[in-house]
Amino acid sequence: MGNMTTNMQMSYGGHIRAVFALGLPLVGSNVAQFAITLTDAFMLGWYSVEALAAQVLGGMVFFTLFIVGAGFAQAVMPMVARAAANDDDVQVRRVTRMGLWISAAFGVLVLPVMIYSEALLVLLGQQPEVADLAGQYLVIVGASIVPALLVMVLKNYLSALERAQIVLWITIGAVLVNVLFNYALIFGNWGAPEMGIRGAAVASIAVHIVSVILLVIYVQYITRAESLFARLWRPDWEAFGLVFRLGWPIGLTSLAEVGLFASASIMMGWLGTVALAAHGIALQIISLLFMVHLGLSSVATVRAGRALGRGDAIGLRRGAKVAIAMSLIVSLASVVVFIAIPEVLIGVFLNPNETARAEVISIGIGLLMAGAVFQLVDGAQVMALGLLRGMQDTRVPMIIAGLSYWVVGVPASYVMGFTLGWGGVGIWLGLAVGLALAGVFMMVRFWGWSVNGIDTD
Numbered sequence: 001m002g003n004m005t006t007n008m009q010m011s012y013g014g015h016i017r018a019v020f021a022l023g024l025p026l027v028g029s030n031v032a033q034f035a036i037t038l039t040d041a042f043m044l045g046w047y048s049v050e051a052l053a054a055q056v057l058g059g060m061v062f063f064t065l066f067i068v069g070a071g072f073a074q075a076v077m078p079m080v081a082r083a084a085a086n087d088d089d090v091q092v093r094r095v096t097r098m099g100l101w102i103s104a105a106f107g108v109l110v111l112p113v114m115i116y117s118e119a120l121l122v123l124l125g126q127q128p129e130v131a132d133l134a135g136q137y138l139v140i141v142g143a144s145i146v147p148a149l150l151v152m153v154l155k156n157y158l159s160a161l162e163r164a165q166i167v168l169w170i171t172i173g174a175v176l177v178n179v180l181f182n183y184a185l186i187f188g189n190w191g192a193p194e195m196g197i198r199g200a201a202v203a204s205i206a207v208h209i210v211s212v213i214l215l216v217i218y219v220q221y222i223t224r225a226e227s228l229f230a231r232l233w234r235p236d237w238e239a240f241g242l243v244f245r246l247g248w249p250i251g252l253t254s255l256a257e258v259g260l261f262a263s264a265s266i267m268m269g270w271l272g273t274v275a276l277a278a279h280g281i282a283l284q285i286i287s288l289l290f291m292v293h294l295g296l297s298s299v300a301t302v303r304a305g306r307a308l309g310r311g312d313a314i315g316l317r318r319g320a321k322v323a324i325a326m327s328l329i330v331s332l333a334s335v336v337v338f339i340a341i342p343e344v345l346i347g348v349f350l351n352p353n354e355t356a357r358a359e360v361i362s363i364g365i366g367l368l369m370a371g372a373v374f375q376l377v378d379g380a381q382v383m384a385l386g387l388l389r390g391m392q393d394t395r396v397p398m399i400i401a402g403l404s405y406w407v408v409g410v411p412a413s414y415v416m417g418f419t420l421g422w423g424g425v426g427i428w429l430g431l432a433v434g435l436a437l438a439g440v441f442m443m444v445r446f447w448g449w450s451v452n453g454i455d456t457d
Contacts, residue, residue, distance in 0.1 A: 010315060010318065012318060012321075012322060015315075015318050015319050015322040016322050018303070018319070019296070019299050019303070019319070019322050019323055019326065022159075022162055022164055022299050022302060022303070025164035025165045025167065025168040026159060026164045026167070026168075026295040026296075026298045026299055027291070027292050027295030027296065028168045028171075028172075028295070029155070029164065029167040029168040029171045029295070030291040030292070030294050030295040030298070031288065031291045031292065031295070032168065032171035032172045032174070032175050034287060034288055034291045035175045035288075036174060036175055036178045036204070036207055037059065037063075037284070037287075038284055038288060039175065039178055039179050039182060040055060040059070040178070040182065040200045040203075040204075041055060041056075041059075041280060041281065041284045041349060042284075042348075042349055043182045043183070043186050043187075043200070044186065044196075044197060044200060045277070045281065045349040045350055045351070046349075046350070046351045047186055047187065047196060047197075048196075049273060049274065049277045049350075049354060049356050049360065050129065050130065050133065050273060051133060051196050051197045052277045052280055052281075052349075053130050053269075053273045053276040053277045053280065054130050054131075054132075054133030054134040054137060054197055055134070055137060055197055055200065055280070056265055056276055056277070056279065056280035056283075057121055057126060057130060057131070057134040057265065057269065057276070058117070058133075058134035058135075058137035058138045058141070058197070058201075059137075060261075060262045060265045061113070061114065061117050061120075061121075061134070061138055061262075062114065062138060062141055062142070062145070063258060064255065064258050064259060064262050065110045065113060065114070065145065066145060066148060066149065067251070067254040067255060067258045068106070068110075068251040068252070068254065068255045069103055069106040069107060069110070069145070069149045069251065070103075070149060070152045070251065070254065071247045071248060071249070071250035071251020071252070071253070071254055072099055072102040072103050072106065072149075072153070072243055072244070072247035072248075072250075072251065073099055073103055073149060073152035073153040073155075073156050073247075074152075074156060074247065074250045074251075074254075074301075074389065075095075075099065075243050075246040075247035075250055075389075075394075076095055076096055076099040076153055076156045076157055076160070076243065076247075077156040077157075077159060077160045077298065077301055077302065077305070077389070078160070078246075078301055078302075078304070078305035078308075078389050078390050078391075078392055079091075079095045079160075079242065079243070079246065079305075079392075080092050080095060080096060080156070080157055080160035080161065080305075081160040081301070081302045081305030081306050081309070081390070082305045082306070082308055082309040082392075083095070083309070084160060084161055084306070084309075085305070085306040085308075085309030085310055086309050091239075092157075092161075093227055093228050094236050094238075094239035095239050095242060095243050096153065096154075096157045096228060097228065097229075097232055097236065097239070098236055098239040098240040098242075098243045098244075099153040099156075099157070099243050099247075100150060100153050100154075100232070101235070101240065102240065102243055102244060102247065103146075103149035103150060103152065103153050104146055104149065104150060106149065107145040107146035107148075107149050108146065110145065111142050111145070114138040114139065114141070114142035114145075115138075115139055115142060117134065117135050117138040117139075118131050118132055118134070118135025118136075118138075119135075121134055121135065124266050124269075125266070125269065125270055126266070126269045127269070127272075127273060130269070130273060130276070133196075133197050134197075136197065136198055136201075137197045137198065137200065137201045138201075139201075140198055140201035140202060140205070141200075141201035141204050141205065143205050144204050144205040144207075144208040144209075147205075147208040147209050147211070147212045148208040150212050151208060151211045151212050151215060154212070154215040154216070154219060155167045155215070157219075158215075158218075158219070159298060159302060160302055160305070162302070166218050170211055170214045170215060170218070171211070173210070173211075173214065174207045174208075174210060174211045177203075177206060177207050177210055178203050178204070178206075178207045181199070181202065181203030181206050181207070182199065182200055182203045184199070185198075185199025185200070185202055185203060186199040186200055186203075187199075216229070246392060246394055249394035249395045249397070249398040250389060250394050250398075252398050252401075252402070253385065253394065253397055253398040253401045253402075256398070256401035256402045256404075256405045256406060257381075257401060257405055257435075257438075259405065259406070260405040260406070260409045260410060260413075260431060260434055260435075261283065261431065263410050263413065264279070264413055264427050264428065264430075264431055265279060265280075265283075267413060267414065267417055267418075267427050268424055268427060271423060271424060274356050274359050274360055274363065275363055275423075275424055277356070277360050278346070278359075278360045278361075278363035278364040278367060278424065279363075279364075279367060279424060281346055281349045281350075281360070281364050282346065282364045282367035282368050282371060282428075284349070285338075285345050285346075285368065285371075286368075286371045289330065289334045289375070290378060290382070292327075292330045293327050293330060293331075293378070293379045293382045293383065294382060296323050296326055296327050296330075296383065296386070297323075297327075297382045297383050297385060297386030297387075298386060299323055299386075300319070300320065300323040300383060300386035300387045300390060301386045301387070301389045301390040302390065303315075303316075303319045303323075303390065304316055304319070304320070304386075304387050304389075304390025304391055305390040305391075305392075307319065307390070308390065308391055308392070320387050320446070323383060323386075323387075324380075324383050327379040327380075327382075327383045328376070328379065330379065331375040331376045331378075331379040332375075332376075334372075334375050335372045335375050335376075338368045338369065338371060338372040338375075339369070339372055342364070342365040342368040342369065343361055343365060345364075345368065346360070346361045346364035346365060346368070347361055363424055366424065366425045367424055367425065367428050369425070370425050370428035370429050370431075370432065371428060373429065373432045374428075374431060374432035374435045374436065377432065377435045377436040377438075377439040377440075378435045378439070379439075380439035380440075380442075380443055381435055381438040381439035381442050381443075384397075384439065384442035384443045384445065384446050385397055385442060387446050388442065388445060388446055391446075393445075393449075396445060397442055397445065400438060400441045400442055400445065401438055401442075403437075404434050404435075404437040404438035404441065405434045405435075405438065406434075408433060408434050408437055409430060409431060409433055409434015409435070409437070410430070410434070411430075412429075412430035412433040412434065413426070413427045413428075413429075413430025413431060413434075414427075414430070415430070416429050416430045417430065
């Protein structure tokens with residue numbers, strides 16, 4: 001009762017400080033994590049527009065598969081947060097171990113998709129030369145999906161225990177490793193072979209292996225949680241089932257949203273290599289700011305999970321309002337930036353001597369203007385998702401996401417882009433429609449149902 005009373009009486013100022021304390025390292029680690037992808041796009045953009053376009057497609061395939069598997073890692077976060085709030089260390093270990101199990105198994109199962117991806121991309125109407133480069137990238141980078149998913153499980157485990165600082169520092173280290181390997185292998189510097197897009201794939205493997213080793217060392221020897229990895233080979237089917245049941249709807253919800261953007265990438269590919277490259281750059285910029293919302297969403301998940309464990313309805317509501325308000329401020333600031341300096345943002349990704357530079361910038365500016373339209377609703381939907389996951393409410397949000405993104409968003413992108421003839425801007429405005437619908441219904445779900453699910457007696 002003591003902890004519950006203290007948290008119920010926490011002021012809004014106290015919640016702001018608590019969100020900042022956990023949010024800054026989580027936002028930082030998300031931004032740093034995305035910086036790995038961002039440096040790939042930046043360096044490949046300077047290498048060639050064709051390599052950048054191929055990485056857009058290859059990265060889309062990898063990330064789509066990765067984000068589905070990451071649903072099980074994301075399930076670990078609210079479950080660990082709730083168990084930690086009840087001082088149940090045994091349950092913390094059980095769900096984390098089985099999160100590692102499921103993630104590794106998923107990574108192995110999806111490897112064939114990446115190995116045979118070239119044929120899939122050609123079937124989806126992509127230009128053969130771009131599909132060939134993307135296929136070369138995926139054959140190599142596919143080897144990194146298992147360590148990448150294990151990294152996600154350990155990051156969510158540590159974040160739920162509010163040990164996000166180490167997650168930030170390890171991720172920053174991973175960015176530096178990626179830059180060094182990219183510089184050597186993409187361009188053939190320091191005596192390394194010039195591998196182009198294949199060099200970026202090799203760098204990704206190095207990054208994820210280094211990251212998982214460092215996280216295991218930290219958990220094993222610094223936190224002294226030796227028992228987390230003890231008898232890791234032994235199955236715990238009850239915990240396996242708990243993680244699986246909570247995780248698969250999260251994975252499919254993420255798939256619905258990522259699939260929305262993946263379908264946009266496919267449609268942009270129909271418009272040509274230059275349009276696809278412009279889309280890739282604009283998407284990198286949008287996604288970088290989205291990482292801030294995603295970090296705040298993770299904070300919301302942890303704090304909602306702990307409030308659920310304590311039965312603290314007042315703390316849940318106040319914390320939710322603070323996190324949503326912070327996300328709104330970030331959205332408004334990003335809109336101003338997109339409108340003020342779009343040419344600068346797009347141009348930095350391109351070699352000044354690139355023959356298609358002016359055309360890529362022209363298309364990219366239009367896409368950023370469309371991206372400004374959905375900043376508010378994109379932030380709203382990911383914040384609502386984070387809060388709902390903290391409440392362990394994942395199946396209804398999955399349905400909302402599927403309907404909003406695929407029944408409405410994808411058709412809207414096609415109609416606006418091709419039927420109405422608005423091109424890339426129309427495709428992006430269709431994204432905004434799907435995101436807006438999801439944002440509204442998920443917020444209604446949280447404030448109208450889940451927030452009332454805590455027993456306040």
